[in-house]
């Protein structure tokens with residue numbers, strides 16, 4: 217498609233959407249605005265946007281598509297601000313925020329002016345922030361929730377999907393109310409639990425100094441998302457507080473149940489508790505991306521000899537398998553540790569597994 221695309225908030229999500237749009241719509245021009253001038257400069261340097269603008273008005277008034285990818289409280293404010301601008305009549309405005317009810321209610325100002333706002337939420341991402349973490353295929357196979365209001369025509373919704381086609385995401389339409397409940401359960405509430413587990417561990421580490429060093433494996437998996445942006449999650453909690461308060465009530469009941477179960481120490485009941493969770497978890501689709509990291513990690517158990525890392529990366533390079541990140545996770549004493557290699561796509565990771573199997577006898581597992 218031809219036209220002017222304007223991204224407000226050039227971070228992980230805004231940058232990833234811009235990259236995928238630019239990949240397919242070669243005729244389109246993409247401009248960006250961010251309060252953080254470093255992000256904007258970096259976005260231009262990395263080719264995520266074609267040009268940067270110095271005010272929202274400057275980019276918005278000539279845009280055919282406006283994408284707001286800022287923390288949700290800012291999104292709400294920007295949506296209201298846009299309603300006072302001299303926008304193109306046919307412009308489509310969307311956002312990428314993790315909450316929808318409050319943002320849609322602010323979009324009422326745009327509706328009154330006859331502008332089209334379609335709420336959007338790509339359900340994939342990462343605990344990483346910033347434009348340097350942006351990936352063209354971040355949303356590949358992920359669900360992309362849209363919350364168009366009843367007055368929005370199919371033609372406008374199709375036009376938005378056409379712009380976003382190369383995200384390769386799967387679009388689903390829900391109401392803002394449904395959206396906030398669903399994401400409350402599977403994304404927002406788990407972030408609260410992850411943060412609280414880390415806070416409890418920090419408290420315990422005051423007296424047990426070994427805790428940070430021993431916190432490996434399961435603890436790291438379940439708390440990865442506690443490393444997400446605090447500003448982003450503050451805003452999400454503030455906007456979805458009604459749903460989250462309800463879920464917290466349910467959680468308190470759940471914990472009371474566990475408390476009683478442990479008090480009575482009923483062997484069978486404890487077994488069933490974990491069995492029922494395992495059954496439901498195991499039945500969840502695994503290949504499908506949900507609100508899970510879009511970075512494909514491979515954990516390779518590397519033996520301790522010099523040059524082992526360059527040996528592995530050498531094998532991958534020879535087969536032209538690109539990696540996005542590499543790090544060592546030291547989970548055990550006296551051995552080198554686990555090499556974590558991240559790939560941009562599942563296909564790259566599968567090729568890497570095949571390559572490592574052929575070239576080495578190292579054990580490995582994938583990150584889920």
Ligand SMILES: NC(=O)C1=CN([C@@H]2O[C@H](COP(=O)(O)OP(=O)(O)OC[C@H]3O[C@@H](n4cnc5c(N)ncnc54)[C@H](O)[C@@H]3O)[C@@H](O)[C@H]2O)C=CC1
Pocket residue numbers: 224225226227228229230249250251252255285286287288290291312313314315337338339340341342343344345346347445448452
């Ligand atoms: N991080 C994730 O995994 C996902 C995040 N989201 C949503 O996408 C939105 C963006 O999140 P990320 O890209 O992860 O955050 P990010 O921190 O990587 O990027 C946000 C950018 O917005 C900029 N910004 C803040 N206030 C602004 C303003 N008033 N005007 C212009 N720019 C402003 C920041 O400087 C930053 O560069 C949030 O609403 C978040 O809830 C949605 C799906 C996944």
Ligand SMILES: O=C(O)C(=O)Cc1ccc(O)cc1
Pocket residue numbers: 313314338339340341342343403441507508509
């Ligand atoms: O990194 C993870 O697992 C996430 O949970 C990413 C994420 C964060 C916010 C969203 O609204 C959707 C997805």
